[in-house]
Amino acid sequence: MSGPIESSAEAVATARHRCSPRETPPRRDLQAPDKDQMTMKRRTIAGVGVGVLALTFGALHAWTRPTALAPAMTALPAPSSGMLAAGARVVALGDCMVCHTAKDGAPYAGGLGLATPFGTIYSTNITPDPDTGIGRWSAEAFRRALREGVARDGHLLYPAFPYIHYTRMSDGDIDLAYRYLMSRTPVRTTQPANDLLFPLNFRPLLAFWNMLYLRPGQPGTAAPAADQLARGRYLVDTLGHCGSCHSGLNLMGGERKPAFQGGNIDGWDAPALTRLANGPVPWRQQELVDYLRGGLSLGHGAAKGPMRPVTEHLATVPREDVEAIAAYLMSIQAPSAGADGGQAAPPAAMAAASDAAGAAGARLFAAACASCHAASAPLTRINGRPGLALSSALHGARPDNFIQTVLHGVPWDPASPVYMPPFADVLDDEQVAQLAAYLRTGIAARPAWHDVARTSAKLRKETRE
């Protein structure tokens, strides 16, 4: 995953090199170049172009660096309970806590390592601690951070913070979030240093990134609550920033266009949101509401991995917000949705279930999984819970979510009815692949996945680190 960084570093180096006035082109450049050389040359020119542009913007930024805003000196009046509740709703819909709370850490105190293709970024402390949090931030500084990705002191924030989405938040919502966060318990923390690849640890380069991907929002644009679709779009595109995971990132770390075609986050596949009919049972609006609020869909399975905390937060907001989200998502379905839903595997793939790997997988399933997941298991009769044939984890294009679930299970949570023990210490990577061979083709009736054992080894290693 270090490709784009290396090549951009190279581009910068090349740019410097080419800028040297002493440089003379090698003689063979004057001869008619062949096609490969042409392509190489174009690539080099493009690389140099990007490098020069990035450097220019970095330099420009150094001159036009956003100013530090004065610290807020006066204490805020205590917010009313109504204001606090409204702020809590904005913060839950914006999923602030998911990133700004470390494992076993204090709420909103930051320190969670976000693994990106460009290195690890640690989330910041957004409790009102004056020295290590946002205690000295004025409402204006908070608004600028959300709209422009600039910290109070003027440094540029990394786009792991989804300001490209928050930029379109309404003034009212931003102020409510500010008042809510400023009323949290201040926590003093030591921020771990980010571990980013050169030259991305040079923040002014973000000015170039912002030129490409930040479209600052118009202050005061709020979705009218009466219009469900508009409210849903606001919650999905802006506040909920669903695209951060479900759009996938390009080589520059920008979200791919068109949006919501699916991505990969923390080793989990975030499915496309425009093809919600891509399984044996097409999603229906009401089912989507239940899933987003309860973390469990009877026709698709449980929310797992990074989606689970999202559903836990959506469980705390008014139902009409989640209904608006579901209504909007159903309105952006690709016209072909359903065309390949429930597509049966070709006969060759079906046969794979009976081969050696499938037979070994069936044996492992009988001992490790059947007590809960066999068609006759009592658990499949509770609340009409679906058998594995309908599980989204078995219908994905890639095996990642299936592997993650087998290795790590679904951790126990007193607020959730869903639990599965981990099997990382029971099954090795080959055995995970055998299970996949049996379940994917034999139970879900889909064409076999490839490279399951290798993917399992990779995901196991990533989790250990």
Next chain:
Amino acid sequence: MSTHLTLNGKPQALRSDPGTPLLYVLRNELRLNGAKFGCGMGQCGACTVIVDGKPVFSCLTPLAALAGRSVRTVEGLGSADAPGRLQAAFIRHQAAQCGYCIAGMLTRAQALLDKHPHPSERQVRAHMEPNLCRCGTHHRILAAIMDVAQGGHP
């Protein structure tokens, strides 16, 4: 077809069907009745044994997954006549009420102590979380484990 593994330090060939959960192999084929059937779904920990140093639910561990691996059960920690150090601490603290969960508690705790001989109480609590005791003797179980963790009564 036999499955060959190491059981409590000795090589063992097992005749049970490879699709059988380890718990049934231990109890039915070998008559090692320490590990208990509790829920059969990996939710209570009464069946816990140690595989390659890690605590696992034997009710969900296929015999087929164990070829060449090392399994340790509560019988491998000591006997009634010569209890192991952790077992002695459980007796000293009277950690068992009905006793059904105790084999699982012992093996899970032993896996931690083998890796970290002096864990903190917080580590012990987090590590023991998957195992349930319906009688509510957790405080005595915790005291017994901490006794060994702090090096008392060698």
